[in-house]
Amino acid sequence: MARQLLRVHVWIVYLFLYAPIVVVVVLAFNRGSQVLFWEGFSTRWFGEALRNPEIRDALRTSLLVAGLNAVIACVLGTLLALSLSRMRVWLRAPIDALAYMTLVTPEIVFGISALIFFVEGGKRLGVDSPLGIWTIVAAHVVFNTAVVTLVVRARFVGMGQQLEEASYDLGAGPLSTFRQVTLPRLAPAILAGGLLAFTFSFDDFYTSFFVAGVDSQTLPLYIFGKVRFGISPEINATAAMILGVTLVAIAVAYLVLRRTGQARGGAGLPGV
16 A cells, blocks of 8 residues: 555656646647647747747857857866876865765855856956856856766776776877777767766756856746746747757767666666
8 A cells, every 4th residue: 555655656746747848848839829728730839939039049059058068078077087086085085075066056056156256256356257158158067077077987987997007018108098098988978978068058047047148148048038928839849949959968878878888798877
């Protein structure tokens, strides 16, 4: 009896969490202009959304921010992962704690902290740092570097040091060993971490809300601004496109990590 009640409770929680998302996606394909009345299947509103210059500009900004964030987070996260694996415990422990703290800090707290840093920190340092695309990218990079670090570090620790030591024994230097041995083996984890960083940045709202400028509106911020005045079929279609991009990126990252885990002999997914 207790198990059945637990199962019913789980289904109620899932229904509460995902039913609104399903409703938005279904209504995005509604032919009519009335949001809550189904009038037939159509992809009309996706075309309308993509023809809207405001939505196109917001989409362009989101893609730019997410792409830059993913590249920078991959570089910094990979370097940090390799450094942490070679540090002494007394130095590695506080950096580990800082990385985990970045991930578990509530987004609203992180966003407020980033805003204070860019506004007050810039004034104290005498640096003019107006809010805009670059402040969004910088704030996203701080969070997503920790994500990439955890994924890449798990892969680096799990693959062992035998091939690197063999490369050194054969006369290769540190740079040659990294380029020919370490980097190719880390590439799947770096790609997966980059896709996760892209996903987290593309659909982020809280951090972007605090550090975005007037002329740097991302797609989630645009949707938030519109839904305050009512929901339209264009907004449903736009939200469905954001969901689609996010799910595709997460699915590709999962497949990359799964293939990497199978290549290691089924030892499990790195970072999971």
